[in-house]
Amino acid sequence: MFKNTLFLKIILIFTLPALGILYFSSVLVYEKVQSFNEIDGINNNLNYLTITEKLIDSLQKERELTVINFLQKNNKLKLDEVRLLSNDNYEKLQIFFKKESFNSRFTQLNSEIIRLKELRIKIDKSNITLDKIFEEYDNFNKFLLDSLYLLKPIKLAYDFNSEFRNIVYFLNFKESTYIEKTMFISYFMNSNINDKVYGLLMKNYTLQEINKDLFLNNSNLDIVQKYNSKLNEEYFNKIFMLRNNIKNKNFSQFELNLEEWDKLSIENIESLTNIYKNLLTSLDNHVIRFKNDAIVEKQKSLIFLAVSFSTLISLLFVLRNIIFNEQKSFHKVQKHKEVYELLNKANKFLLKINNRKKLFSNICELLSENNKIQFCFIYDLHSDEIIAQDGELKLKILNQSHFYNDKNKNNLISKTIKWETNIIINNFTEKNISVFYEDAKNLNIKSMASFPIKKFNKVAATLAIYSNQLDFFDHEVEILFDKLVGDITHCLEKIDYEENRLIQEDELRLSSYAFESSEPMIITNDIGDIVKVNQAFCNVMGYPKDQIIGKNPRIFKSVHQDKRFGDILWNELKVKGFWSGEVYNKKSTSEIIPLRSTITAIKDKNGKITHFLGQYIDIGEQKDKEKVLEYQATHDNLTGLPNRLLLLDRIEHAITKVVRHKMVGGLIFIDLDNFKEVNDTLGHHIGDALLIMVAKKIREVVRDEDTIARIGGDEFIVLLDNVGNNKVDAKININNLAEKIKEALNSITHIEGKVNVSTPSIGITLFSDSSVSIKDIIKQADTAMYVAKKQGKNAIEFFD
Structure with a gap:
């Protein structure tokens, strides 16, 4: 299969995208499985967060009770309880580290637990300062909070990572708030803040603002609103003043006492605890969604992978069948192409050959060039001869050739001659009807065909072809070889025709003139009587042949050809030997048809005229084209109205008519007001539509015999060669017509949905003699039109 290069090419084209999809689905499955596996990481992070937060909370309480006990020496019992709670939380954290193999953190x-125990001993012995207590406990909690930052982010769980990081910001903010609460307790109990504690408090303020901003900036709107809603306004206002006094060391300005501060700070811590619970709830929601999505996506990706894999396998099988069928068709087409090329080569020399034996020899030589044809020969019945390429196969055929012309013999050639039809054997081993049957395997012959070559519908020869391929002679190949055989037949007949050429020279000479062209032709004898006529001439003139043969071409004569025309034609034929020109003949239907005619004198070898050959070309279409060109030269392309050239001619005829009949003629000059505005604002296509509508409206008003012309962009002229017998009546009549034209044009209110702002300005002049030139008449009407424009447009004025 993979030796099939076409298959490989197409399989690459079609399967690379499928492989890409398979790779993509595999990567997708891997990612989804990894995403699903990240659930354990999420749970670990949540567990660590929970344990650590509880430990931080217990240490915060332990720090507060430690400070109170350090200053008042009366809360040792509560402090011991909290220390036990911290120890318990430390143990839980140790268990977690062991379970997760966090050796370095463990x-x-x-080390931190040892430091804490040492710190407690110093505190119990009062061998420590207040600022050192704050500093040590702060370091413990800082270690725990920093460890949250060191947790590995969860791949693909972007929302969880963001929420988790924001909780860490919040816990840092809460720790700063707790530190502030405890430091203020120490102040109220000690009525003083030393410089070191003051320094720690100022540093804590900075961290508190930083972590609060980080928390709020990374929180969604819902969390921010909950934070603001739970904010104790009283606490906020008092703590604001308290902080300012602390920062400015105005300790005498405090308005709170220990009890009030403790109450306010506890409420604030509770609010922060509630916010933390909301944050955890939100984080849990993200975890639940991530888990659900991970499970669904994992299932989808596995299904997608299975579908992609099965699709690829199916595609490979389908492609294999398609490509094998297509390549089979390709080889078949290639075979047909090669045979067709043989035919083309044969056609190049068939017409040049005038020898029968050379023709057969060249055909065999040409067919042998095809590598799928093992051997071929032609058996010529006329000479009882085998024509083939020299070699062992030809010798074997020659030994059996005496059997071929015997129709009673059971072999391929004799049957072809007897039945006069093609014989196709596409599996050579099936029937023993060839001399090569027994040696077919050694000779690499797998199929064969025999074709009768006819001449004048009689078998003149047979063409036998042997191929080294099974089923070589399919229906299409048989048709192609039939075409070759047909061409050979034509060539044989041509050779016979050529041999009889001298005998039939006169007849062939006359026939070549009369019938080798599709143009209408007639042949007359030396006195002009028609002796030959082709079908093309009969078709053009509408006569059957039997009504033309023996008649003189004068039967086609029309009134357009007089005696003088005929004399000139015959004189030129006698002097020059030919005549060419246009004639107008009358068809059988009495219709006149224009023809371009060429008449040639046919002479014998002594130079005596024996016949005349008349050749004709129907030029009716050419005449029609000339009429079209004449119309285009005298009419406006847009409106179809006469243009200035035709108008001038019509005015000249009108002047002649009014002078002859003593009438009064008139000219109406129409110019469209605001036409440029229409073109500029509405577009040239609207302007063209307006001009077409104007032409239509004027046609509806004037008489059929009057001339309407478009002489410029928006200028029209109406010519009337009879508007009255005197100028008074003429002026009344032409004014009435101008009013109708004006009214018709003003009725064009819209063009293609656009408002028409154009109106007509009309100038009129009358003429009754030839004293005024054509140009002056137009100029008079033009002048009157400009007077109408000056009067405010949409008016009618006469030239005085």
């Missing part, structure tokens, strides 16, 4: 945690 070591650090143990």
